[in-house]
Amino acid sequence: MKREKSHKLFEEAKRYIPGGVNSPVRAFKSVGGEPFFVDRGLGSRIYDVDGNEYIDYVCSWGPLILGHAHPEVIGFIKEVAEKGTSFGIPNVLEVELAKAVVEAVPSIEKVRFVNSGTEATMSAIRLARGYTKRNKVVKFEGCYHGHVDCLLAKAGSGVLTLSIPGTPGVPEGFVSETLICEFNNKDDVKATFERYGDDIACVIIEPVMGNAGVILPDDDFLSFLREITDTYGSLLIFDEVITGFRVSYGGAQARFGVMPDLTCLGKIIGGGFPVGAYGGKAEIMNYVAPDGPVYQAGTLSGNPVAMAAGVKTLEILKRDNPYEALEKKTKRLGDEAKRIFEEKGIAVTVNSIASMTSIFFNSGEPVRNYKDATKSDTEFYSKFFWKILDKGVYFAPSQFEAAFVSVAHSEEDIDRTLQAIRDFVKSI
Numbered sequence: 001m002k003r004e005k006s007h008k009l010f011e012e013a014k015r016y017i018p019g020g021v022n023s024p025v026r027a028f029k030s031v032g033g034e035p036f037f038v039d040r041g042l043g044s045r046i047y048d049v050d051g052n053e054y055i056d057y058v059c060s061w062g063p064l065i066l067g068h069a070h071p072e073v074i075g076f077i078k079e080v081a082e083k084g085t086s087f088g089i090p091n092v093l094e095v096e097l098a099k100a101v102v103e104a105v106p107s108i109e110k111v112r113f114v115n116s117g118t119e120a121t122m123s124a125i126r127l128a129r130g131y132t133k134r135n136k137v138v139k140f141e142g143c144y145h146g147h148v149d150c151l152l153a154k155a156g157s158g159v160l161t162l163s164i165p166g167t168p169g170v171p172e173g174f175v176s177e178t179l180i181c182e183f184n185n186k187d188d189v190k191a192t193f194e195r196y197g198d199d200i201a202c203v204i205i206e207p208v209m210g211n212a213g214v215i216l217p218d219d220d221f222l223s224f225l226r227e228i229t230d231t232y233g234s235l236l237i238f239d240e241v242i243t244g245f246r247v248s249y250g251g252a253q254a255r256f257g258v259m260p261d262l263t264c265l266g267k268i269i270g271g272g273f274p275v276g277a278y279g280g281k282a283e284i285m286n287y288v289a290p291d292g293p294v295y296q297a298g299t300l301s302g303n304p305v306a307m308a309a310g311v312k313t314l315e316i317l318k319r320d321n322p323y324e325a326l327e328k329k330t331k332r333l334g335d336e337a338k339r340i341f342e343e344k345g346i347a348v349t350v351n352s353i354a355s356m357t358s359i360f361f362n363s364g365e366p367v368r369n370y371k372d373a374t375k376s377d378t379e380f381y382s383k384f385f386w387k388i389l390d391k392g393v394y395f396a397p398s399q400f401e402a403a404f405v406s407v408a409h410s411e412e413d414i415d416r417t418l419q420a421i422r423d424f425v426k427s428i
């Protein structure tokens with residue numbers, strides 16, 4: 001495949017934008033090479049500026065569960081945009097989207113819209129700290145909650161080691177209240193609470209990890225977190241920026257039957273626009289300004305065009321209830337891919353739930369936490385990535401990301417993808 005125009009554009013982009021991109025993973029560094037520039041998308045397909053066509057399993061990193069340029073979503077956005085794009089005054093679409101979120105997500109009684117997932121987690125943590133009047137935050141190794149200073153912390157060695165910043169620019173003091181535990185490790189969480197419990201404002205977790213590849217919670221892990229946070233008077237925050245409206249219409253909490261105190265949303269609720277949200281029990285949400293003392297604001301929050309995309313996306317998901325069909329398609333993709341690799345003697349672990357799946361190129365051992373995930377052969381993943389990209393299949397440019405299947409992906413798209421994987425396997 002030729003990508004000359006993309007190459008030229010990337011050279012130009014690098015002159016004006018750090019690394020040529022506005023979010024690091026887009027630079028394709030972890031698979032080595034250069035990104036392509038997209039021209040347009042329709043349904044399950046994207047087209048680059050050189051005219052190449054790809055079946056897209058990134059789907060804008062999760063938001064596009066309906067696929068690209070869904071006609072009903074685009075139609076509604078146009079209608080709303082023609083009436084003006086931003087006012088900073090209450091509009092009816094904010095209320096409609098809030099109502100849809102409250103009706104869908106079982107633990108949310110009130111919700112505040114922001115402009116990104118990062119803003120949602122940052123605000124939820126501020127609220128948890130303000131509400132509990134405590135400072136410490138427990139997060140899990142490998143969970144990504146956006147680029148919030150105090151959440152960009154890497155675990156030090158040992159269960160109870162205080163964290164160190166994961167990036168320059170975050171003073172040690174900013175992460176000194178962040179405690180890191182291992183996903184699916186109850187003893188680790190127990191020990192952390194025994195030592196710091198009375199100072200812990202909240203536990204924040206992706207109920208299904210989606211940012212180290214897909215990693216599922218053990219059967220009783222989330223309910224265990226519910227119990228221990230209740231015991232110590234800490235809040236439980238589910239970061240459902242990926243899982244919200246994906247793992248089920250009501251998110252991971254509806255699927256697993258565990259109710260957090262606060263939930264962070266993003267991605268799907270913006271229908272392809274910059275939207276995030278945090279919500280939860282009314283008693284806690286009333287602690288946010290202007291009703292309460294915890295300040296949080298946004299010039300473009302609740303923007304009518306973004307709200308319109310969200311409202312229409314949720315309306316379609318509720319009406320068409322595509323979840324079972326999505327899960328079936330995704331499972332077929334994951335299971336068949338695993339079979340193709342194993343027939344060739346290549347061990348892999350496939351983790352799937354709902355419309356998200358990951359193929360870990362490891363020794364076939366279960367992947368239950370970040371450490372397990374990092375045992376994968378990232379060089380092999382890079383080979384896989386480029387080979388199937390040239391066959392017109394776009395998986396995420398990193399081993400540690402999920403593949404997202406949308407409503408627009410047909411059984412034929414899945415077949416073509418599997419054929420590309422078969423061709424790759426034959427070539428090695």
Ligand SMILES: *Cc1c(COP(=O)(O)O)cnc(C)c1O
Nearest residue numbers: 116117118144145146239241242
């Ligand atoms: C993407 C993501 C975020 C950050 O959202 P942005 O809109 O990129 O700021 C937070 N949490 C999770 C679980 C995510 O996947």
